[in-house]
Amino acid sequence: MxxxxxxxxxxxxxxxxxxxxARWTRFTRALAGAGAVALIAAALAQWGMLPDPDPASEAEGFVAIAVLGAVLLAAIFAALWPVRPRxxxxxxxxxxxxxxxxxxxxxxxxxxxxxxxxxxxxxxxxxxxxxxxxxxxxxxxxxxxxxxxxxxxxxxxxxxxxxx
Incomplete structure (x- = not known):
């Protein structure tokens, strides 16, 4: 036994x-900022306020690049915003x-x-x-x-x- x-x-x-x-706080802010701008861009495209991306059209390609740039800028701005100590x-x-x-x-x-x-x-x-x-x-x-x-x-x- x-x-x-x-x-x-x-x-x-x-x-x-x-x-x-603070890095986690910045990451979650960047994710939320990029998501908010992407959601707004999707809503504007759905309501017809943004042109549909067409590879044959240069102007519509610039709009798509501008939307992606806005998402990236929102993420960067949210990440760089100062974090208050808690x-x-x-x-x-x-x-x-x-x-x-x-x-x-x-x-x-x-x-x-x-x-x-x-x-x-x-x-x-x-x-x-x-x-x-x-x-x-x-x-x-x-x-x-x-x-x-x-x-x-x-x-x-x-x-x-x-x-x-």
């Missing part, structure tokens, strides 16, 4: 200060459950690693019930984290997210 090697120990309680990554948000693990301390109030959450790129990850934070299960499918918040932003606590956070 093999001995029971399972442990009844719990993971240690930890606190992770998560600074808001208070760091805190993820707490009490040994059994996760908490998200935002400015204002703590929220009981279930963190899910949505994207993991080794040096960067995107967490989807979902509210949880008293038994630790996620409530619904809607995210209460998203948190973009980087190795550079978390420093020495990066590895510990990853271990807690994947193993605790």
């Amino acid at each position: 093999t001995p029971d090697r399972s442990s009844t120990r719990r993971a240690h309680a930890r606190r992770f200060s998560c600074a808001i990554d 208070a760091a948000e805190v993820l707490r693990f009490d040994g059994a459950l996760w908490w998200w301390d935002r400015p204002g109030e703590p929220l009981a959450i279930v963190p899910e690693v949505f994207i993991d790129a080794e040096h960067w990850m995107l967490l989807r934070l979902r509210a949880r019930d008293d038994e630790g299960r996620a409530l619904g499918h809607r995210a209460r918040g998203w948190l973009a984290l980087s190795r550079r932003g978390l420093g020495p606590s990066w590895t510990t956070l990853r271990l807690h997210l994947f193993l605790a």
Whole structure:
């Protein structure tokens, strides 16, 4: 008979200060700006305010290039807009459950690693019930984290997210 090697120990309680990554903020702004301009251009084309692109016509080709340039300029402008510093948000693990301390109030959450790129990850934070299960499918918040932003606590956070 093999001995029971399972442990009844719990993971240690930890606190992770998560600074808001300015690069992530700029990326999402650029994506939103480009999407808004592309949506406006599509609506104008649908209503007949922009000519249909025809490869035989130079004028219509210039309109298509101008629309693409406007989308690119909107993305660049949104990305270069200054990012206001915000208070760091805190993820707490009490040994059994996760908490998200935002400015204002703590929220009981279930963190899910949505994207993991080794040096960067995107967490989807979902509210949880008293038994630790996620409530619904809607995210209460998203948190973009980087190795550079978390420093020495990066590895510990990853271990807690994947193993605790």
